[in-house]
Amino acid sequence: MTLPIAGLGLTGCSSNTSNRYLEGNFAPVLAESTVISxxxxxxxPDELAxxxxxxxxxxxxxxxxxxxxxxxxxxxxxxxRLDAGRAMWYxxxxxxxxxxxxPNTSVIGHAGKTLAIVESGGLPVELDYELTSVNDDMKMGGGFSAHPQLDPDTG
Known part of the structure; x- marks a missing residue:
C-alpha cells in the first residue's frame, strides 16, 4: 500500500508546479460574494434557523x-443563513x-461575539452578523486556541 503523501517534502508539497492543496475542493475562491434567496x-425545517x-x-x-x-x-x-424554512443568503x-x-482555522461564539480564530494562538478577529470583520484589536490577555473546549466545572 502506498500512502498518497509519499514523496512529499516537509512542506507537504510536490516539487513540480501542480499542488494538491490548490486543486479541486482545495482550490482558492477567487472573489467575495453574496447570493440571496x-x-x-x-x-x-422552519425550526432550523x-x-x-x-x-x-x-x-x-x-x-x-x-x-x-x-x-x-x-x-x-x-x-x-436559514430562517422560516428558507436559505436567506450565502x-x-x-x-x-x-x-x-x-485567523483562518475556526469560528466560535464567545461572550455574545462571533470570532474568527487561528491555530497558532494569535488573537481573534470579531465578525458581525453579515460576516464582515469589525474588530481585529481584541484585548484577550493572551493567546487563543483554535479548538476551544468548555470547562465542565465553570462552563
Missing amino acids: LDTTGVI GRFVRNGPNPNDDASRSRYHWFVGRGMVHGV RNRYVASPSGQT
Whole structure:
C-alpha cells in the first residue's frame, strides 16, 4: 500500500508546479460574494434557523504553487443563513486582519461575539452578523486556541 503523501517534502508539497492543496475542493475562491434567496432541494425545517459559518485558509494571488501548504493563507469565512424554512443568503468574506495574523482555522461564539480564530494562538478577529470583520484589536490577555473546549466545572 502506498500512502498518497509519499514523496512529499516537509512542506507537504510536490516539487513540480501542480499542488494538491490548490486543486479541486482545495482550490482558492477567487472573489467575495453574496447570493440571496437561495434555491434549495428538499425542505428546510422552519425550526432550523440561524447561521452556519466556517473558516479556512484561502490563498491570495501571491501563493507560490510549488511551496503552498493548505494551513497557510488568508482566512475566508463562508456562511449560510436559514430562517422560516428558507436559505436567506450565502456569503463569503476574507477575514480582515491588519495586524498581520491570519485567523483562518475556526469560528466560535464567545461572550455574545462571533470570532474568527487561528491555530497558532494569535488573537481573534470579531465578525458581525453579515460576516464582515469589525474588530481585529481584541484585548484577550493572551493567546487563543483554535479548538476551544468548555470547562465542565465553570462552563
